[in-house]
Structure formats: C-alpha cells, structure tokens
Amino acid sequence: MTIRLLIIDDDPLVRAGLSLMLGGAHDLEIVGEGSDGSAVPELVARLAPDVVLMDIRMEQVDGLTATEELRRGPGAPEVLVLTTFHADEQVVRALRAGAAGFVLKDTPPAEIVAAIRRVAGGDPVLSPAVTRQLMDRVADQSHERAADPRRRAAIARLETLAEREREVVVAVGRGQSNAEIAGTLYLSVPTVKTHVSRVLAKLGLNNRVQIALLAHDAGLLDEEP
Known part of the structure; x- marks a missing residue:
C-alpha cells in the first residue's frame, strides 16, 4: 500500500x-x-x-x-x-x-x-513510557496535584469506564502491547483490542497515546504495578 x-x-x-x-x-x-x-x-x-x-x-x-x-x-x-x-x-x-x-x-x-x-x-x-517522561518534564509539578483541574477532569472522565476498561487504560499507560495486556489480565488479544476500541469511543480519543496521557493526568501511573 x-x-x-x-x-x-x-x-x-x-x-x-x-x-x-x-x-x-x-x-x-x-x-x-x-x-x-x-x-x-x-x-x-x-x-x-x-x-x-x-x-x-x-x-x-x-x-x-x-x-x-x-x-x-x-x-x-x-x-x-x-x-x-x-x-x-x-x-x-x-x-x-x-x-x-x-x-x-x-x-x-x-x-x-x-x-x-x-x-x-x-x-x-x-511509547507511553516516553509520553510519560515528556509529560513529567513539562507538567506542573505542584504538590497540590490532587487539586489540579486537569487531574480532576481526567478522573471524572475515567469514571465512565467499566472496571476492566480501567485496567486496560492503566496497562496502555504503562506501555504494554495488546499481547502483554492479554497476558497480564488473562484475556485474549482480540478481547483486549475490543476493550481499547471501546475506551477510545467512550472517551472520544483518537489513539493509545491519548489514553496514556489521560491515565497520567488521572494519577493512575503514580504507583508501581
């Protein structure tokens, strides 16, 4: 092509x-x-x-x-x-x-x-890992992150997701491929792809980079897995 x-x-x-x-x-x-x-x-x-x-x-x-x-x-x-x-x-x-x-x-x-x-x-x-590093270098590093409007907005958007979809969001944010997510969550690769597609549709996002950024904004990547 x-x-x-x-x-x-x-x-x-x-x-x-x-x-x-x-x-x-x-x-x-x-x-x-x-x-x-x-x-x-x-x-x-x-x-x-x-x-x-x-x-x-x-x-x-x-x-x-x-x-x-x-x-x-x-x-x-x-x-x-x-x-x-x-x-x-x-x-x-x-x-x-x-x-x-x-x-x-x-x-x-x-x-x-x-x-x-x-x-x-x-x-x-x-990779989402590079995205996160980029975010960390330019984001507001205030200690009052919990009060940050962007953080609150991200958390509110993610509340619309089902529990499994949130798990997929975290995995995407950590840089895992569909195959790696499938192994971690004990799902098939087609099922992971379906979850990713649903997350994109529900949140009005275009790609996995935006999923990773949203997970970062919500603080879902702050703790080690």
Whole structure:
C-alpha cells in the first residue's frame, strides 16, 4: 500500500530536504506541501493524504492549532509532529489534540520513514513510557496535584469506564502491547483490542497515546504495578 504524505513546514529548505529524503521510499508518495497551518484544511480536502508531517512553529497558523482543527473532523489523516525540541509543551498539546507522535527535525531519514509507516498503520510512534517522561518534564509539578483541574477532569472522565476498561487504560499507560495486556489480565488479544476500541469511543480519543496521557493526568501511573 502506498502512503500518501503531506508535508507542512514554513521553511522551504526543510520541505525540499524532506521531499528529497522521503521521496525515495518505495511506499511513500508525497502528494503535496504547505508552508503554513492555514493551508492544511484545503490541502487535506484536495489531496486526501494518509499522514500529515506537521511542523509545530509556523508564522500564521501554527502546527498545534492546525492539528487540533484537523483531528476534530471525521476521517482525518494521521498527524506526525515535526519539531526541534522533544520536551516542548506544544508537543504534548499536539499529542493531546490527537497527533500520533512526533519526530525531531534531525532524525535520520530512515527513522522518519519508519515513523510515517507506523503512523499510517495506526500505531503511535512513541511509547507511553516516553509520553510519560515528556509529560513529567513539562507538567506542573505542584504538590497540590490532587487539586489540579486537569487531574480532576481526567478522573471524572475515567469514571465512565467499566472496571476492566480501567485496567486496560492503566496497562496502555504503562506501555504494554495488546499481547502483554492479554497476558497480564488473562484475556485474549482480540478481547483486549475490543476493550481499547471501546475506551477510545467512550472517551472520544483518537489513539493509545491519548489514553496514556489521560491515565497520567488521572494519577493512575503514580504507583508501581
């Protein structure tokens, strides 16, 4: 299957370099480029990409805003954030908005291609453990975490889940694969997939990264298993 890729970056040299590096992959087709987040809706509607490689910092409409708007719509393509700083609060916000992961601009081309393939296949390109580390570096470290509005909101959202679904959420947050979750909870892999799908639907989330972030926000990962 050919993966249709849209590149959004305000630096023409970066766009040219990415097109040159990624264009040689046999299963990637670069269907278009854009220089600002404001161009994303029209380009996506016209070119129907499978994955959008999205720069965070752009002059008019940044990649964060473009990702939030894009992922709200039905049938939206996956978004892979392109950034310079891996511990940036904007990266976390993009992940919360539904981006499937991020890659640094100095990542070797082969790794960027691998990340695009994973995203196109429905897999996040960073483990929940990395997500948690990223969260810890940019989150408010106040001792009054229990009073934090985000924590309270996360706890309230998770209260809508059944007990088994909450167990799956914790396991996803700890970075376990479906097979590992099945072994831990004595379930079949198809049953685990069903639980994950139900969690995504109930909570209005797009991917496993968002499940991990929500588990982190609710404090479910604070204690060792």
